[in-house]
Amino acid sequence: MEVVIVDTPESGGSLVAEAIVRLVARRPDATVGFATGSSPEPVYAALARRCIEEGVDLSRLRGFLLDEYVGLAPGDPRSYQAEIQRKVFERLGLPSDNLRAPDASAADLEAACASYEAAIAAAGGIDLQLLGVGSDGHIGFNEPTSSLGSRTRIKSLRQQTREDNARFFDDNVDVVPRHVLTQGIGTIRDARHLILVAWGSNKAEAVASCVEGPVTSMVPASALHLHPHATVVIDDAAARSLTLSDYFRRTWAAKPDWQYL
Numbered sequence: 001m002e003v004v005i006v007d008t009p010e011s012g013g014s015l016v017a018e019a020i021v022r023l024v025a026r027r028p029d030a031t032v033g034f035a036t037g038s039s040p041e042p043v044y045a046a047l048a049r050r051c052i053e054e055g056v057d058l059s060r061l062r063g064f065l066l067d068e069y070v071g072l073a074p075g076d077p078r079s080y081q082a083e084i085q086r087k088v089f090e091r092l093g094l095p096s097d098n099l100r101a102p103d104a105s106a107a108d109l110e111a112a113c114a115s116y117e118a119a120i121a122a123a124g125g126i127d128l129q130l131l132g133v134g135s136d137g138h139i140g141f142n143e144p145t146s147s148l149g150s151r152t153r154i155k156s157l158r159q160q161t162r163e164d165n166a167r168f169f170d171d172n173v174d175v176v177p178r179h180v181l182t183q184g185i186g187t188i189r190d191a192r193h194l195i196l197v198a199w200g201s202n203k204a205e206a207v208a209s210c211v212e213g214p215v216t217s218m219v220p221a222s223a224l225h226l227h228p229h230a231t232v233v234i235d236d237a238a239a240r241s242l243t244l245s246d247y248f249r250r251t252w253a254a255k256p257d258w259q260y261l
């Protein structure tokens, strides 16, 4: 696992956007897994700058959603599909058909999960999966005790996660859906490169448990240790509970430019 500590979320966003730009330069129809929520926003803002100001062409990129709420009407602006269409695909001018999501309004949710796994496999797998981390250490919506080998499936959200996400539902926790479809931890681990981003002191404990704690299903993000190419990009505040932060800073400072992430 590589840990990169940056000064600001904006510089972290630029760093990760550059990794996506380099990936697409090598493989124009690369597959990218998109996370929602606050953490990836600096990445999406930096990507928009690269596309709009520098004319970077991401039009053949194929996107896969990390997770989706169950129980929202199709097209609900709070759905994760609508969010990624708005924050990434429309903003970057990418074809909306290039985004795939698990069908959380299907009558048969288990079949929808199986067909999402099949769609990822048919696309040749995910090249780069972007992740945030919940304050309880969840990735995707794999809450603590999720199997580290799990596949896309229906999950129930913890009350803490529903409270954390109430800000997207007019601060009314009662209307935050209780169920989601999420890529499993095994699905996430199949991606060729994982990049987890986290900013702010409220993520410091989750980051420390992910990076320095033991691998345990109680901290789903710790499963990144089971991946051969996992990168954690965090700001100073999110790094404050790490005992090895000095080591991570020196290692990154001495890394040759050509290696990148």
Ligand code: F6R
Pocket: 034, 035, 036, 037, 038, 039, 040, 066, 067, 080, 131, 132, 133, 134, 135, 138, 139, 140, 141
């Ligand atoms: C989002 C997702 C979640 C979030 C996590 C952190 O698609 O799967 O794991 O990444 O809940 O959310 P933010 O970034 O809003 O703090």
